[in-house]
Amino acid sequence: MSTPDNNRRRFTRIHFDAATDLHHNGVEIPVKLMDISFKGVLIESDQQLPLEPGDQVDATIHLLGNDVTIKAPITLKHQEDNRYGFALSQLDLDSLTLLRRIVELNLGEEALLERELEQLIHD
Template identity: 45%
Template sequence: MIEKRHFTRIAFDASARLIRGENDWPAKLLDISLKGALLQQPEESSLEKDDPVSLYLLLSDEETEIRMEGHVAHLENDHVGIACDHMDVDSASHLRRIVELNTGNEALLEREIEALVNFAAH
């Protein structure tokens, strides 16, 4: 399989909630990028590919939250991949900082942000 990933995935531990419509599940975050997240599929969830979802991550200070609106991009084994369709400015800023701290490579981060902007423009 050819790797099509354009964004660095960061293994990150945070309290997560996945919401679809009236359903709200606690979830375990496996990794996150500027364009999405990978979660352990919540028990008793009936998620399907392309379902619109919201992902909320409460960071360790328990006051900072990242909110991501997106859709289920893939379901494999017990994992669910979420593609980000929208994120508010504060959430994007927090996520950028997480990626920056975890990659330690500002040039890589700038390339990914440029790719994200170009991706959103198309």
């Protein structure tokens, strides 16, 4: 059954376990990436984060140790218990290319990838 939230979702969430660091006010906070899409990330933290909806932080997602990373400014949209949903914004070209590859590998279908890229461009 479809819910209003499901009807609005235009970007597939990719369940992805990766070490991630948030950088906020000169402090690095290690967190765990739960899922990622072209529009956002869901992270889990062992500690309460000192953030309010609308706060922007920088995220570093470690794909292969410290050698391959996605770096992005993210904005907190919602929190439930120890999970935090952030919107992605202004990815650099290298990070966008890596994210595209993650989505491409996990969707497994070129048409789905193209649809999501089209939505990203027109959003």
